[in-house]
Amino acid sequence: MKKIPSVKCDLLVVGAGVAGVAAAVAASRMGLKTILIEKTVFAGGLATSGMILHYLPLSDSLGRQVTFGIAEELLMESIKYGPGAIPPDWRMPKSGSRLGSRFSPASFVLALDEYLLRENVEVWFDTLLCAAKVSNGRLRSVEVENKSGRIKISADLFVDASGDADLAKFAGADFAEQTNYLSIWSLAVSLTAAKSACESGDGTKLLQLLHAGAGNAGGNLPQNAKKYLGTIGKEVSEFLFETRRILREKVIAEQSVHGKNNFYPIALPSMADFRTTRRVSGKYLLKTGEKWTHFDDCIGLVADWRGGWDIWEIPFRTLIPCEIRGLLCAGRCISSEGEAWEVTRVIQAAAMTGEVCGVAAAMSKKASICPDELPPGKLRAELSSRGYLLDLRELGEIPESAKKTEPKEEASHENFYDNA
Ligand SMILES: Cc1cc2nc3c(=O)[nH]c(=O)nc-3n(C[C@H](O)[C@H](O)[C@H](O)COP(=O)(O)OP(=O)(O)OC[C@H]3O[C@@H](n4cnc5c(N)ncnc54)[C@H](O)[C@@H]3O)c2cc1C
The missing domain is CATH 3.50.50.60 (FAD/NAD(P)-binding domain)
Structure with a gap:
């Protein structure tokens, strides 16, 4: 060899x-x-x-x-x-x-x-x-x-x-x-945040976190929500698809209020958000x-x-x-x-x-x-x-x-x- x-x-x-x-x-x-x-x-x-x-x-x-x-x-x-x-x-x-x-x-x-x-x-x-x-x-x-x-x-x-x-x-x-509950953190832009930044003259308000899924103890998800292992290849892919699906739901909900041009995702995580x-x-x-x-x-x-x-x-x-x-x-x-x-x-x-x-x-x-x-x-x-x-x-x-x-x-x- x-x-x-x-x-x-x-x-x-x-x-x-x-x-x-x-x-x-x-x-x-x-x-x-x-x-x-x-x-x-x-x-x-x-x-x-x-x-x-x-x-x-x-x-x-x-x-x-x-x-x-x-x-x-x-x-x-x-x-x-x-x-x-x-x-x-x-x-x-x-x-x-x-x-x-x-x-x-x-x-x-x-x-x-x-x-x-x-x-x-x-x-x-x-x-x-x-x-x-x-x-x-x-x-x-x-x-x-x-x-x-x-x-x-x-x-x-x-x-x-x-x-x-x-x-x-x-x-x-x-x-x-x-195992871990579904969680995903990402960035979004929104007209509301932009207005607030302009009115206050504070550009930090433009950094808008958009997250979906659970906190560390599973809050926000149903009690029987599936938990995933970050050490099995197949589960990692499933976790990624599922987290991005629940993020999509969140985006759609926001857009139904603000409109597609006034609220949208701008950056996604490029590694799976597994805590442990x-x-x-x-x-x-x-x-x-x-x-x-x-x-x-x-x-x-x-x-x-x-x-x-x-x-x-x-x-x-x-x-x-x-x-x-x-x-x-x-x-x-x-x-x-x-x-x-x-x-x-x-x-x-x-x-x-x-x-x-x-x-x-x-x-x-x-x-x-x-x-x-x-x-x-x-x-x-x-x-x-x-x-x-x-x-x-x-x-x-x-x-x-x-x-x-x-x-x-x-x-x-x-x-x-x-x-x-
Ligand atoms: C949803 C969520 C919310 C959180 N909220 C907070 C918070 O608000 N504040 C906070 O302080 N912490 C928070 N944490 C925890 C925190 O982000 C991480 O635990 C912390 O950053 C871990 O740092 P680390 O360097 O130990 O590991 P990691 O950040 O995981 O770094 C490990 C690095 O090793 C690399 N790596 C892995 N395997 C290999 C390999 N085989 N070969 C080469 N490279 C490899 C990875 O790519 C990665 O860059 C949160 C975590 C999650 C998932």
Whole structure:
């Protein structure tokens, strides 16, 4: 059989969503020769190709910033070419504002191109991960396909930021899967939005989100609505057809009120809007109910987007798959389930776990060890020097009433931003 061409790098990152971008940039800054592969032609993943244009907050509802680092840099990149702005009153507990923003997916793509080039990350767009090779329990190389054909990439370390744990699966790691309700986010133009923008002199009102289907907990759909697996080819196609069908229904309903020339869709997602597909079984599984829990290997804090009253610590072990060495997982495929998955899968949390994977990879490479051997204390010291908060107890006394507040459905944050 013909030998396929082969390249080598220090770190290979699979998937250029926010998690993969953060991982690759963090590692590159620490001197690792980093290759980032991406099957689409855009960086940003669901945030851009999926049209998920809400960068969820880095702060809680009491006006305290809890997530830092590249997650904050990416928030600023998302609004660099407009529209969007950080609400000036986000530090005020009763303002209802938080440190996040809406953004235009196209603007975010343009900013991410610049960001990745500036940080010397070697990006291979239009490149699909196809296979992985493991020997003696350690991931050694992968095979990818693009217009050049099949190519082998060997690396000392790997980050799975595919959102779907594709690399972990190819490597033979244990994982869990979850079904999803129909959901689709897209952009529309409307005369009503245009009038409102003109009257107020505020062009941000032109960025009109048009979504159909369910919130994260299935709201808006009948109770027995079918749920889909994003990890079976046939179901992915069915999901895409069905989501676009319900979007058509929504467009027709709007047009019956406003007319075809005054309301129409203008941009559709180019990847399926699955929230949760596959997540690795890591050295620790972060679970429902573990909000307000301190872990000695905490690598960062996330404020629950559903209300912002609850704070979660993310343990380093959720990024380390159980069986396969030399591999870290970032973003929406880390080891978390239930409520914890709801919190760790969103944009700012994905950027944070991405950065931590990049930093952990660089420190491991320097010490000639695998990430599972990296002392959490050393990693935490490095993250702390970057301004990370690593212990929720540093936030001070938490009001009992805040702890008891039950999280709400995703629609609540949409309203929050719509009203902001
Ligand atoms: C309907 C919906 C609403 C949401 N609402 C919000 C919200 O309001 N705010 C918020 O912050 N979050 C929201 N989220 C969640 C959020 O958008 C994502 O979970 C987050 O962006 C995940 O980032 P990621 O980098 O982990 O993964 P992804 O964005 O999924 O990125 C993974 C990347 O890997 C690439 N990839 C996958 N497989 C391969 C392969 N085999 N080879 C090469 N490349 C591959 C993909 O193309 C993609 O670019 C929502 C999600 C959905 C679906």
